[in-house]
Amino acid sequence: xxxxxxxxxxxxxxxxxxxxxxxxxxxxxxxxxxxLLDKNNYHTFQPLLYQVATAGLxxxxxxxxxxxIFRGRKQFFFRLAEVKKVQVDQKQxxxxxxxxxxxxxxxxxxxxxxxxxxxxxxxxAMSMKNITEALDIRSLLLQHFESALLTDDLQxxxxxxxxxxxGGGPTGVELAGAIAELxxxxxxxxxxxxxxxxxxxxxxxxxxxxxSGMSEQASEAAQGFLEKMGVQVWLDTAVSxxxxxxxxxxxxxxxxxxxxxxxxxKGSPIPGIPENAVLKNGRIAVNAFNQVxxxxxxxxxxxxxxxxxxxxxxxxxxxxxxxxxxxxxxxKNLRNLAxxxxxxxxxxDDLGSMATVGRNKAVVDLPRYKFQGxxxxxxxxxxxxxxxxxxxxxxxxxxxxxxxYFNYARDIRLIIRPFSRPSKPDNL
Amino acid sequence: xxxxxxxxxxxxxxxxxxxxxxxxxxxxxxxxxxxLLDKNNYHTFQPLLYQVATAGLxxxxxxxxxxxIFRGRKQFFFRLAEVKKVQVDQKQxxxxxxxxxxxxxxxxxxxxxxxxxxxxxxxxAMSMKNITEALDIRSLLLQHFESALLTDDLQxxxxxxxxxxxGGGPTGVELAGAIAELxxxxxxxxxxxxxxxxxxxxxxxxxxxxxSGMSEQASEAAQGFLEKMGVQVWLDTAVSxxxxxxxxxxxxxxxxxxxxxxxxxKGSPIPGIPENAVLKNGRIAVNAFNQVxxxxxxxxxxxxxxxxxxxxxxxxxxxxxxxxxxxxxxxKNLRNLAxxxxxxxxxxDDLGSMATVGRNKAVVDLPRYKFQGxxxxxxxxxxxxxxxxxxxxxxxxxxxxxxxYFNYARDIRLIIRPFSRPSKPDNL
Numbered sequence: 001x002x003x004x005x006x007x008x009x010x011x012x013x014x015x016x017x018x019x020x021x022x023x024x025x026x027x028x029x030x031x032x033x034x035x036l037l038d039k040n041n042y043h044t045f046q047p048l049l050y051q052v053a054t055a056g057l058x059x060x061x062x063x064x065x066x067x068x069i070f071r072g073r074k075q076f077f078f079r080l081a082e083v084k085k086v087q088v089d090q091k092q093x094x095x096x097x098x099x100x101x102x103x104x105x106x107x108x109x110x111x112x113x114x115x116x117x118x119x120x121x122x123x124x125a126m127s128m129k130n131i132t133e134a135l136d137i138r139s140l141l142l143q144h145f146e147s148a149l150l151t152d153d154l155q156x157x158x159x160x161x162x163x164x165x166x167g168g169g170p171t172g173v174e175l176a177g178a179i180a181e182l183x184x185x186x187x188x189x190x191x192x193x194x195x196x197x198x199x200x201x202x203x204x205x206x207x208x209x210x211x212s213g214m215s216e217q218a219s220e221a222a223q224g225f226l227e228k229m230g231v232q233v234w235l236d237t238a239v240s241x242x243x244x245x246x247x248x249x250x251x252x253x254x255x256x257x258x259x260x261x262x263x264x265x266k267g268s269p270i271p272g273i274p275e276n277a278v279l280k281n282g283r284i285a286v287n288a289f290n291q292v293x294x295x296x297x298x299x300x301x302x303x304x305x306x307x308x309x310x311x312x313x314x315x316x317x318x319x320x321x322x323x324x325x326x327x328x329x330x331x332k333n334l335r336n337l338a339x340x341x342x343x344x345x346x347x348x349d350d351l352g353s354m355a356t357v358g359r360n361k362a363v364v365d366l367p368r369y370k371f372q373g374x375x376x377x378x379x380x381x382x383x384x385x386x387x388x389x390x391x392x393x394x395x396x397x398x399x400x401x402x403x404x405y406f407n408y409a410r411d412i413r414l415i416i417r418p419f420s421r422p423s424k425p426d427n428l
Numbered sequence: 429x430x431x432x433x434x435x436x437x438x439x440x441x442x443x444x445x446x447x448x449x450x451x452x453x454x455x456x457x458x459x460x461x462x463x464l465l466d467k468n469n470y471h472t473f474q475p476l477l478y479q480v481a482t483a484g485l486x487x488x489x490x491x492x493x494x495x496x497i498f499r500g501r502k503q504f505f506f507r508l509a510e511v512k513k514v515q516v517d518q519k520q521x522x523x524x525x526x527x528x529x530x531x532x533x534x535x536x537x538x539x540x541x542x543x544x545x546x547x548x549x550x551x552x553a554m555s556m557k558n559i560t561e562a563l564d565i566r567s568l569l570l571q572h573f574e575s576a577l578l579t580d581d582l583q584x585x586x587x588x589x590x591x592x593x594x595g596g597g598p599t600g601v602e603l604a605g606a607i608a609e610l611x612x613x614x615x616x617x618x619x620x621x622x623x624x625x626x627x628x629x630x631x632x633x634x635x636x637x638x639x640s641g642m643s644e645q646a647s648e649a650a651q652g653f654l655e656k657m658g659v660q661v662w663l664d665t666a667v668s669x670x671x672x673x674x675x676x677x678x679x680x681x682x683x684x685x686x687x688x689x690x691x692x693x694k695g696s697p698i699p700g701i702p703e704n705a706v707l708k709n710g711r712i713a714v715n716a717f718n719q720v721x722x723x724x725x726x727x728x729x730x731x732x733x734x735x736x737x738x739x740x741x742x743x744x745x746x747x748x749x750x751x752x753x754x755x756x757x758x759x760k761n762l763r764n765l766a767x768x769x770x771x772x773x774x775x776x777d778d779l780g781s782m783a784t785v786g787r788n789k790a791v792v793d794l795p796r797y798k799f800q801g802x803x804x805x806x807x808x809x810x811x812x813x814x815x816x817x818x819x820x821x822x823x824x825x826x827x828x829x830x831x832x833y834f835n836y837a838r839d840i841r842l843i844i845r846p847f848s849r850p851s852k853p854d855n856l
Binding site: 001002040041042058059060063064065067068071072077079080097098131132135142143146149150151152189190191192193390391392395396399403407409411412413414415416417 | 429430468469470486487488491492493495496499500505507508525526559560563570571574577578579580617618619620621818819820823824827831835837839840841842843844845
């Protein structure tokens with residue numbers, strides 16, 4: 001990897017998401033050599049991925065080059081690499097570009113989509129965990145509309161126009177709302193030959209309410225917004241199968257060639273991590289210092305870490321704010337380690353949560369206040385613009401949002417690389 | 429294709445580039461049903477493709493959804509289609525989504541990259557005729573820099589850092605300048621471990637001057653700008669081979685894994701066009717009305733059309749302004765045909781030409797004035813922003829340029845989809 005050996009201890013951070021990035025930034029000036037590995041050369045602001053999928057923002061608005069963030073940092077090294085394995089005994093990480101020794105290893109590779117073992121759904125449904133997947137959804141939605149024009153078979157046309165979104169968490173709710181806005185403002189004018197009333201957007205949730213991580217007040221308001229926008233919300237309904245055109249959920253059958261799966265996430269552990277620490281959901285059990293039990297040199301942060309505590313037996317929610325706070329806490333602890341001080345346990349400071357459904361429609365749960373509607377939407381926008389990394393991303397997102405707001409527009413409906421499903425695996 | 433038959437005569441336009449788009453827009457209100465076919469669902473503003481390739485602009489800034497342009501137009505139909513063949517006898521076009529009858533056929537499919545039969549160069553070099561190719565160049569440049577960090581072999585590292593640009597026309601000059609700016613302002617700060625002095629940018633041109641379509645004054649100034657920016661300009665030098673790492677041109681050998689081929693364009697005729705009209709360079713011979721000789725229902729516009737005239741035995745230059753003027757003239761002639769009036773021959777009104785080399789550095793040849801430098805650069809920017817389609821694209825490009833200018837930045841250096849060469853064909 002061509003990283004010089006120095007007298008400094010080396011911290012290897014795997015993953016430049018919210019946790020890894022926060023940690024790496026905060027280690028500035030600490031007595032460590034910092035090596036950041038990521039399979040992309042950019043950080044992704046995941047909360048806005050759904051806008052890339054629905055033609056509201058381009059990738060460059062929510063991605064930020066990692067090298068730019070760390071310009072001028074001494075003893076900092078970024079490498080574009082995919083990590084294959086951890087060799088705990090040798091304190092070494094194996095990657096596609098070679099091996100690297102660590103003194104402290106920090107794994108912050110986030111979460112992947114959980115299809116709960118259903119390979120048929122995994123093959124036919126779209127997931128949305130990164131920029132290429134979001135772009136694929138954008139292409140597919142548009143490709144299906146282009147194809148819908150060409151068929152005289154009403155069922156086929158409806159299957160091409162309908163959209164199923166599985167999972168009523170923030171991602172599912174935000175996607176459903178954004179697609180409902182496309183249906184209202186953009187698609188009928190782009191496709192005047194199609195009867196837009198034939199397009200149905202179904203949001204299917206297995207739990208009894210959407211946004212089950214938020215207050216009941218927020219859930220109720222979000223569902224109301226969605227229904228007002230014409231999204232059909234199905235609660236207590238679990239999807240059992242999808243063959244690429246027909247989905248079955250409970251007693252219902254849905255006709256659609258587009259299923260976006262936002263129903264589950266799971267940890268993506270790296271091979272070589274002691275197996276007793278890997279939980280069934282793929283997350284890794286850590287102690288209050290984000291350490292893997294029995295491996296005091298290995299820390300796990302963010303979505304991948306499951307830190308059981310009194311109030312949270314299943315660990316903290318998989319949210320950006322948890323990841324960032326853990327990154328911040330670990331940066332302090334690594335400094336403590338260097339100075340021979342004892343470690344500070346992580347304490348989650350829940351700043352609240354929010355989700356947006358559409359223009360002027362969002363829900364916000366703060367620790368003291370809960371509110372919904374226009375003001376919530378305004379707060380949602382402000383918080384997201386401020387949290388974006390770098391002035392250019394803030395500027396672009398704000399410019400795009402202002403343009404889209406005043407023009408009811410989604411002008412990025414470009415099929416740059418058409419999506420085509422890989423060939424079917426043998427077992428399907 | 430599900431396009432209704434009406435009493436109106438049908439004009440089928442193949443290609444939504446400058447020519448096809450201009451024609452389709454100007455046929456508004458004419459007594460024709462207009463069908464526009466394109467393999468992309470967007471128009472590409474090709475003059476700024478090089479900025480996509482060099483991380484200055486994202487695709488959405490220079491692409492515009494075709495459907496948006498024609499919103500609300502009666503008797504206008506866009507179809508996302510690839511044309512396979514023209515069946516002249518049956519007045520029919522075959523496409524991947526079915527066949528379509530025409531009364532008047534307009535072919536405006538533009539030009540492709542001409543490798544002059546050298547299959548080795550075609551395989552190893554990058555071309556830049558569309559957005560995906562421009563994005564591939566952006567990825568490859570960055571991938572090579574990431575790889576350069578990993579090698580201890582000096583030759584290999586130089587081959588990864590060096591860039592060869594073949595062809596000193598506007599595309600080659602603008603690319604060379606933009607890459608020189610990356611080398612000056614961006615790459616050394618992103619890759620402090622690499623010695624940027626080892627990176628060489630070679631612009632190789634077979635003719636005795638760059639920008640040979642412009643005035644000698646412009647050529648001289650552009651070459652001066654390029655050399656000042658550290659681009660090595662090779663004139664009277666033709667590349668004869670490139671094996672993916674070493675290029676041979678005259679007596680010289682160049683070490684580089686990146687060759688961008690901007691040395692030639694050729695027409696991409698559609699099978700079925702009468703063979704006697706297809707010229708050796710792939711362009712199609714047309715008369716002064718852009719008609720294919722002997723086929724008065726088939727018109728060819730823009731880069732693909734070669735209209736020999738007294739002053740221009742080899743036809744007009746392959747420029748956006750020629751394409752747009754031909755589209756405009758044909759729109760008048762189709763109206764004339766409908767009214768039984770005679771056709772107006774095309775007359776090219778040369779508005780001048782321009783090219784930019786870098787910040788504050790451009791060359792402009794107007795019919796009466798020729799100037800170079802800061803003011804030329806300012807004019808170049810203004811003309812390009814104004815010619816972009818739609819307010820959003822103008823806004824985004826202007827915003828990006830302002831940001832990049834004041835920050836010396838190219839923040840879109842994202843490897844979204846890594847480029848990998850397809851497997852080698854058997855004959856290489």
